[in-house]
Amino acid sequence: MPNTEYLKIPRERVGVLIGPHGKTKETIEKASETSIVVDSEGGSIAISPHEDAEDPLAVWKARYIVKAIGRGFNPEIAIKLMDDEVMLEIINLPDYVGKSKKAILRQKGRIIGKDGKTRDIITEMTGTYVSIYGKTVAIIGEMEHLQVAKEAVEMILDGARHKTVYSFLERKKQEMKLREIKMGPPI
Template identity: 45%
Template sequence: MQHVKIPDDRIGVLIGEGGETMREIEDRAEVRLDIDSESGKVGIEKVGDPVLGLKGPDIVKAIGRGFSPDDALRLLDDDMMMFDIVDIDAAARNKNDLRRQKGRLIGENGRTRELMEELTGASVAIYGSTFGIIGGPKQVAAVREAAEMILEGAPHGTVYSFLEEKRNELKHKGLEYHPYQG
């Protein structure tokens, strides 16, 4: 059994109304979840296909890091789907800088976050001091690099150009990812 700790305010999202989300994760990932709502500790036990079961902890972590259950369950759509986290706090000098960095990643009216998703097909979530990414390896790598550029102070226009270039490379190589439409 593997254990993952998630924030208290995300436990309800993991469980879902009447336990619906928890049951869907258990059914689709072939795992059993043991959720301690007091501590936020979640035990994940593989009960079926071991390959599917390997995705269980990442699904739980993704929900804990602000992703919707639908986005987190995309990890099961394909063996290549992955979950990655960028620690915004590591790039921030203090609380005000953390807030500024998060604002830069989100962009005006959410435009930067939205463009990262549109241009790569990855899903992103900013929660607490983390920036989470779900997608295929090439999509995750492109978004991670774009996020790191922003955290290092690159102008947004430069980052958008980089993402457009990556999208064109993915199209050219036939690796364009079409996001799951739930």
């Protein structure tokens, strides 16, 4: 079928995508005007547009929602990707630290922080959602906020001290707040 997108998600995330009695999958299909076919055994997904879908990006949006669920986000957060302003960024940890399981584990621990403190600070300061799952760090948010959160994660991956990252986030939060005041509320 033309315009059909195919992707794979981890098998252990298939149940989250489908949801109780298929409700989550149904909600995504309704919101995105698509049909989603799930192969529960292999984690393969096929997403096709409804014939009467009005949004030309419907399949693309549904793909990112499914991808976000596959990267550890709960469906309520992933569905925010239906908004044109909200995007998904996935950082592949082996690209930064190599394939060593020990190095990946250490960096995941640094990004999460003690009792989740670092992830919570990144989330609060940028207004984004952060999921650390498998060998990836995924971020959902509006473009400018997402870029700041990504930069903070990359700083940690590059070995920056947490204090330095927190100062960076504080500065960026102030800059974004000032810009919003100058520009006024969105129309």
